[in-house]
Amino acid sequence: MSIPHSSHWGAFGAVATADGVRITPHPDDPAPSALLANVPVAATPTARVLRPHVRRGWWEDGPGPDDRRGRDEFLPVAWDELLDRVAAEYRRVLGDHGPRAVFAGSYGWASAGRFHHAQSQLHRFSHLLGGAVRSSWTYSHGVGEVLLPHVVGNQEPLLSPTSWTSVEAHTDLVIALGGLPAKNSEVASGGITRHEVAGRLRAARARGAEFVLVSPLRDDLAAELGAQWLDVVPGTDTALLLAMCHVLLTDGTYDREFLDRCTEGSAEFLASLDGRTPEWAAPLTGIPAATIRDLARRAVRGRTMVTVSWSVARTRFGEQPLWAAVALAAMIGQIGLPGGGFGHGYASTGGVGKRAGTYPLPTFPQFADPLRVRIPVARIADALLHPGEPYEVDGRHEVYPHLRLVHWAGGNPFHHHQDLQRLQRAFRAAETVVVHEPFWTATARHADVVFASTTTLEREDLGAARYDDRLIAMGRVHAPLGQARDDYSTLSGLAERLGIGPSFTEGRSAREWVEHLYEQWRTGPAARAGITAPPYARFVADGEFRLPAEPAEKVLLASFRADPGRFPLRTPSGRVELHSRTVAGFGYDDCPGHPVWLAPDEVPDEEFPLHLVANNPATRLHSQLDHGATSQAGKVAGREPVRVHPQDAADRGLRDGQVVVLRSRRGSCLGGLVVSDAVRRGVVQMSTGAWFDPVAGAEAGVTCGHGNVNVLTRDVGSSRLAQACTGQHAAVQVSAFEGVPPRVRAFDQPGT
Missing domain, CATH: 2.40.40.20 (Barwin-like endoglucanases)
Structure with a gap:
């Protein structure tokens, strides 16, 4: 019998056989991801952490910075012995240095399940101990998370942009900076039952929409869409966008009424375009001036969507192309119209542009964080290498805490982070590194303590995502391999030893928690939203529950456009800020008060061409x-x-x-x-x-x-x-x- 399950790249059924786990895509998925074929290897011993391990140097010599970390021998140890030792290390660090010395930020996509979400588990545990230093924002779109609230008042362009249904029905021209890569749209945090992005784009094309791909990679947009490919020099998207704005300004075709009514700082921004002609941009971008001029003029002839992939902003001065794209969309004057305006991250995951439920999903409660100390997620190596040093972020003057105990669950910084030799030095600067891992990743190999963790196939859970229309009863496909335990069991063992066991577990097993979270959701948020969900036993027997259908259409900033006075944005002016006095007041030469061209500070040269x-x-x-x-x-x-x-x-x-x-x-x-x-x-x-x-x-x-x-x-x-x-x-x-x-x-x- 096939057991329902879910992953970030799709819902599926699984059967454990003598030859391994067999995976079948969800029957309602029109385009299942090929990534499902990766799943069966998780049920094999290959690369698995099959029992708890410790690094010999830490076990024998005690905690402290250690250059052997990452190349030392690992020793298998008994669970109880290791839990006792880690609990003692927690008592030492908290007693001597307080919670600011503990990093429990973690980061990762370990599971699509709502209960076995590693970050939630670790945060609940650390909050009961007085808190810990955590991370803010994401590696994926950290620029947008900080910049967009200054420009449009919130993160709505990231979290809930204009829907695909609106783009499919109304857009005439899609200008896709960084493309709309199908490979990225196959995944979505929390799961995705139906892969629909490719079909939406085909439907838009069949209706007559045209696509322009701005990327150094031709396959960042499917060939079937017949896109015009502008093979831009990497890192020069801002120059292209400013030159297009210059064309609209000098042609007099920009929407002056929209700028006057709906934006702030347009005078400063327009003045800054002096000299930013297509002829100026052509040698920077590698795109002919005539092509730039033609694209700008096409953009005002019909309904145009300007979209910036997360990757375009994941660069030095990445704030600039995103802000410049908003400015171009404002000059075109279609922000708030169906199928027009701008977006950030279309096809960067399968969820962007899909429905987002207005009701909460089942969530493992984490309690309030007593410490509330954060560092930007991408600055973890800086924090470990430079404790006590000042830094600036989003107008604030901060100081890196001295992190002595690093507790990581559900993520692999040796994937997400950059300059891995520097990250190695950073990990070696800590006094103790504790990692929960199913696999011998580089993060596990650079730890002192490796708790053997289960995969999702070895657990029961609730699979759900704010962009999906299914709640999946994720069943256990096979028994845990070796001595692996789920994060909840591991943290429960530590919590018991540290005197917070009853508060952490509330007397429930993992299975009881999953049922509790479902029933709490069914009788609370779901009932208040008019959703009639079945009791837990029926839900498990059915394997899933279908959530309300996607709204017919969602248009970003439509209410604001219709009446900016009645529906102001949460910016200081209540309008789209093409020039932000707030950002300008920070005095950052690497991010002034409006979008500008800042040349990349690492470019090809004779040695690295x-x-x-x-x-x-x-x-x-x-x-x-x-x-x-x-x-x-x-x-x-x-x-x-x-x-x-x-x-x-x-x-x-x-x-x-x-x-x-x-x-x-x-x-x-x-x-x-x-x-x-x-x-x-x-x-x-x-x-x-x-x-x-x-x-x-x-x-x-x-x-x-x-x-x-x-x-x-x-x-x-x-x-x-x-x-x-x-x-x-x-x-x-x-x-x-x-x-x-x-x-x-x-x-x-x-x-x-």
């Missing part, structure tokens, strides 16, 4: 299940693929399929070469998420032998405003690897 684009992978979610079937099928010569333009390959004597070395100012890695004219000349594309393999790298004389692109990227903030991730671009060189490539060891058990 190629632009690297480090985007999300097509064969997995982030680094999850990199050893799964789909991910492994995408490897080239056993390593992460590296795409290079045919002329760039010929200039270096490189051939398709060979192992190559990528180098930057930070580090180096091996990759498998793919020669492709879908990549702009002068650009190298390599996806994130290959498991960091410094062991194989050492054998090859490089930083990583498997192809983790984040050994090449920079660990610097977008600006002092957002301090967001800038991992999208770097300057690199590519050359042939000489000799016999080392065997990839990333999935081996430690010490083998």
